Amino acid sequence: MKTDLTVGTPPRYEPFGWHHWPDHFFMSYQFRRGLGETQEGGGAVSECFQAASRMIPGDLESWHNEWMIVADRNDKRGDIALREGNIRTAMNCWLRAADYFRSAEFWLAHDDPRRLPTFTRCEMASQKWLRHLNPPGEVVEIPYEEGKTLPAYFIKSPAYKNSSEKQPVLISFGGLDSFKDELWFMTGRGAVQRGISVLLVDGPGQGGALRRQGIVSRFDYEVPVGRCIDWLEKRTDIDNKRIAVSGSSMGGYYAARAGSCEHRLAACISHGAIWDIEKRFADRGEEHALAGHMKWVMGAKTMAEAVKIAKPFKLEGVLDNMRCPYLVLHGGHDVLGVDTVKLVHDYAKARGIDVTLKLTEAEETGAEHCQHDNPTLGQEIMADWLTKVFKIDQTKLSFVPS
Numbered sequence: 001m002k003t004d005l006t007v008g009t010p011p012r013y014e015p016f017g018w019h020h021w022p023d024h025f026f027m028s029y030q031f032r033r034g035l036g037e038t039q040e041g042g043g044a045v046s047e048c049f050q051a052a053s054r055m056i057p058g059d060l061e062s063w064h065n066e067w068m069i070v071a072d073r074n075d076k077r078g079d080i081a082l083r084e085g086n087i088r089t090a091m092n093c094w095l096r097a098a099d100y101f102r103s104a105e106f107w108l109a110h111d112d113p114r115r116l117p118t119f120t121r122c123e124m125a126s127q128k129w130l131r132h133l134n135p136p137g138e139v140v141e142i143p144y145e146e147g148k149t150l151p152a153y154f155i156k157s158p159a160y161k162n163s164s165e166k167q168p169v170l171i172s173f174g175g176l177d178s179f180k181d182e183l184w185f186m187t188g189r190g191a192v193q194r195g196i197s198v199l200l201v202d203g204p205g206q207g208g209a210l211r212r213q214g215i216v217s218r219f220d221y222e223v224p225v226g227r228c229i230d231w232l233e234k235r236t237d238i239d240n241k242r243i244a245v246s247g248s249s250m251g252g253y254y255a256a257r258a259g260s261c262e263h264r265l266a267a268c269i270s271h272g273a274i275w276d277i278e279k280r281f282a283d284r285g286e287e288h289a290l291a292g293h294m295k296w297v298m299g300a301k302t303m304a305e306a307v308k309i310a311k312p313f314k315l316e317g318v319l320d321n322m323r324c325p326y327l328v329l330h331g332g333h334d335v336l337g338v339d340t341v342k343l344v345h346d347y348a349k350a351r352g353i354d355v356t357l358k359l360t361e362a363e364e365t366g367a368e369h370c371q372h373d374n375p376t377l378g379q380e381i382m383a384d385w386l387t388k389v390f391k392i393d394q395t396k397l398s399f400v401p402s
Helices: 025-040 045-053 060-083 087-106 115-131 180-193 207-213 222-233 251-261 277-282 291-298 303-309 341-350 375-389
Strands: 012-014 017-019 138-143 149-155 167-173 197-201 238-248 267-271 326-331 355-360
Touching: 017 025, 025 045, 025 060, 025 087, 025 180, 025 375, 045 060, 045 087, 060 087, 060 115, 087 115, 087 180, 115 138, 115 149, 115 180, 115 207, 138 222, 149 180, 149 207, 149 222, 167 180, 167 222, 167 251, 180 197, 180 207, 180 238, 180 267, 180 375, 197 222, 222 238, 222 251, 238 251, 238 375, 251 267, 251 326, 267 375, 277 303, 291 303, 326 341, 326 375, 341 355, 355 375
Parallel strands: 167 197, 167 238, 238 267, 267 326, 326 355
Antiparallel strands: 012 017, 138 149, 149 197
């Protein structure tokens, strides 16, 4: 329902970050997410506020329209810059466009005819950017099941003086609604800066796997993670003894499940702790802002069915089997909840797992879900922890502006 632009509770700063439309909680949360990713290259602060200033609070059609304007502007400007030989400007524009297209797609219904074209433009912008990296990023399809594939981006780190050195790698997954084209701003950039290659993946229930192939989520995420490891092990430029996995948001469960069951992994990161997805979903009804997306991801027609499908998505009795070092990073004022973080950590610790817990708090910022208000902080915490696990001496790396 449309509302007047001048009516409503004024924006304010909260412990979890900038709250743009307090009367429209989830719309404000998604704006905070896009705004935070500007500092990782996923936009410009002024453009985000320009778009928001033209949106009608609570009107998701205006959300789509205004993000499309700034996305299209940057995409076209990048193409023009390329023709003029201004490669760095082109890359910057395409990276901004990719995240703007992601935001524009977010609230569209799964069967909205605009959804796939918007998602495709997001991918196209990302892939133009990838082609101009040094070394170039790779657009890949990980063999999955029944002839289907998991779309992914593979990006090597340029931080090594010896470019032939085998690199450790982080396999990165999103969660309920994040996908490979956003993961650069959430996990990828920080890893690559510190000498770790990244494989940014659309797993079951995510991105192109869901949108183009109808691959819905599954509780045994060690299967898609195992397919990614199989693919990596065929390469000659990867250190197969130093492969890690991270999962953000609902991916915090995916990563923990994989880390517990796929023992080729050398490290595991839950970027957001989830103990039991069935219980998480049970708190959401048909009127929840993300109900449509939850049903789509789970392959369900109703929320009751989604809750039933989610029954085996839990860590009890599973986390016991983790053998690798495990990081749990969670926002101390996560708007989606902080109640299960200590449970995940304490359960792991009681079973002798090498587990580290980091709760980000309001004063340091990054206290939002997956550090959406300050994703740079989240990346620094995760990537620095991973360099310690992988025994990477950062003083031996070559740091370049990126």
